[in-house]
Amino acid sequence: MDERTTDPVLFPWRYGAGVLVFFTLCALIRSVDHDESQYVAAAVLTAHGYLPFRDFAYLQTPLQPFLFAPVAWLAGPWVWPALRLVNATLGAVLVSCVWRAAREAGASARAALIAAGLLALSDILLFSIATARNDALPAALLAAALVPIVRAQQGRGSAGQAVLIGLLLAAAAAAKVSYALPAAAYGVYALIDRRHRPLAVLAGAMPMVAFVAWTWAMAPAAFVFGTLRFPALAPAEYYTPGSWKMSYLAKAVDALKFFALGPALLALVLVRRRLMRPGVVEWLVLAGLVAALLPFPTWRQYLLPVLPPLFVVLALVWDRAPPGRGLRIFTVVTIFAGLAPSVAAAVQALDGSSMLVALREGRAIRTALDSAGVQGPVATLSPQFLGVTGRLPDRRFAAGPFYYRTHQLADPAIEPRFHVVSADRPADLDRAPPAAVLIGGEAPWTAGDSDTDALLEHWAIARGYRTVAIDSTRFRLYVRRP
Incomplete structure (x- = not known):
């Protein structure tokens, strides 16, 4: 047999x-x-x-x-x-x-x-x-x-x-x-x-x-x-x-x-x-x-x-x-x-980049979003951290940092149809600014590049977004002023 x-x-x-x-x-x-x-x-x-x-x-x-x-x-x-x-x-x-x-x-x-x-x-x-x-x-x-x-x-x-x-x-x-x-x-x-x-x-x-x-x-x-x-x-x-x-x-x-x-x-x-x-x-x-x-x-x-x-x-x-x-x-x-x-x-x-740490950071982000009254989608290069907050990522950032860091891969007129935005061409962000911007998840501790995150942070600061206190040494939250 x-x-x-x-x-x-x-x-x-x-x-x-x-x-x-x-x-x-x-x-x-x-x-x-x-x-x-x-x-x-x-x-x-x-x-x-x-x-x-x-x-x-x-x-x-x-x-x-x-x-x-x-x-x-x-x-x-x-x-x-x-x-x-x-x-x-x-x-x-x-x-x-x-x-x-x-x-x-x-x-x-x-x-x-x-x-x-x-x-x-x-x-x-x-x-x-x-x-x-x-x-x-x-x-x-x-x-x-x-x-x-x-x-x-x-x-x-x-x-x-x-x-x-x-x-x-x-x-x-x-x-x-x-x-x-x-x-x-x-x-x-x-x-x-x-x-x-x-x-x-x-x-x-x-x-x-x-x-x-x-x-x-x-x-x-x-x-x-x-x-x-x-x-x-x-x-x-x-x-x-x-x-x-x-x-x-x-x-x-x-x-x-x-x-x-x-x-x-x-x-x-x-x-x-x-x-x-x-x-x-x-x-x-x-x-x-x-x-x-x-x-x-x-x-x-x-x-x-x-x-x-x-x-x-x-x-x-x-x-x-x-x-x-x-x-x-x-x-x-x-x-x-x-x-x-x-x-x-x-x-x-x-040393501080475990899933438990990520979930703890997410809870701190949720508390900050709650205190700021943010209910809508959040612009961030690290949308994986938003799951625990109950908020959706801004759909223009669904690809994380990978399109945002590009320069000339798509025509500026087509980017809104593709639901993407790049750091070099933030016109679509200016047209429809997000309610909040979350910074800190695209960094060396996640095998990312903090310089890319800084580009989004500079955009938020230049547009007058206010800083919201967050119980985290890694993340920073910016909320659009009324």
Whole structure:
């Protein structure tokens, strides 16, 4: 009897529970990050009936705000930590799907468990599932698709499973545009190997294609700007010409560094021969590498599309050629390397940038807003701090600091249609000034740039906004005079 048929369908519960507890702790103790701003704001605004692109700027493909809006509505003032916990749960789902895909591919239970455990200890994954960004959702969808993909490769698939593959891969691309490349790569593979039922895969993708087309149709220019133009143009504008970060050498160094923070680089080395003769899972590894290395500059979360298929292949290699003692010792070294950044982030959080501190600051902001009688939206480059206050962010700042710090990415006449404003062109702010301006969340303690926050503060002071006392050494609140 095939050993797979005696296995439970899901990841063994004791290991799954352990991974979930570990990821939850990582999410709760990791220091806050300004990257979380637009994702928290998008979920909150969507929960209140506003739609991405049509009503506020969103700099990604649109699925996540719609899926996470119910969480934001239910969590209320706890929306920021709640979204972190959702991502931690998605991380546990991702690991369990990689384990199951490895078992379906023929790896032993032990090898599949080792591969899943090594994946769970990679810094690329640990960062992505511990913050309220948009990395965990598409990666979990890709990992879930690997299970029926492996079944189809072995001739055990069905039309229904092919439809599911199309739906999952299209949903991943609808949550983050970089996952469109692995999805397209699988579509090409399915055309070559008809065991994968390309027409059924296409049928499964159509609901997500229709959903994305609907969001595009509501605001075509804003959609194209948020999903394609901004990601392509903003880094080159933000970094000075000739900057090291924008060089190919920096890309190579950063990619090696991020892969080496954990077992991912070791996994790439161990599976290199299989990548020369790719099957469908290896094909997805290669597509993930291309998707990861296309953007400039390279950040750790960009490498996440590589990991789910990579560790499925690793399980097969580990099973058929178990490593010797020296390699096992080196694997332990990579585990410590993967944990080191998370430990450093936790230490930083203890020094005053933890989620508990962020919530305490939020309560101080709420008290100040209450005392000033501010009920309307608040302009701030750190809208993630507004969740606990019960106030919505000014929709022109839904993208956090990332559009405000740009200079010439959109025509000034178009900015109001995109619901954005930049520091260089505050005309729309002058036309419709916000009731209040909150300063202090875009700063080094959130991995942000206080100079960008200062530009908004200077605008408020120049327009005669009055200072409102706030019980915080980090935040400053300015309220418009009657």
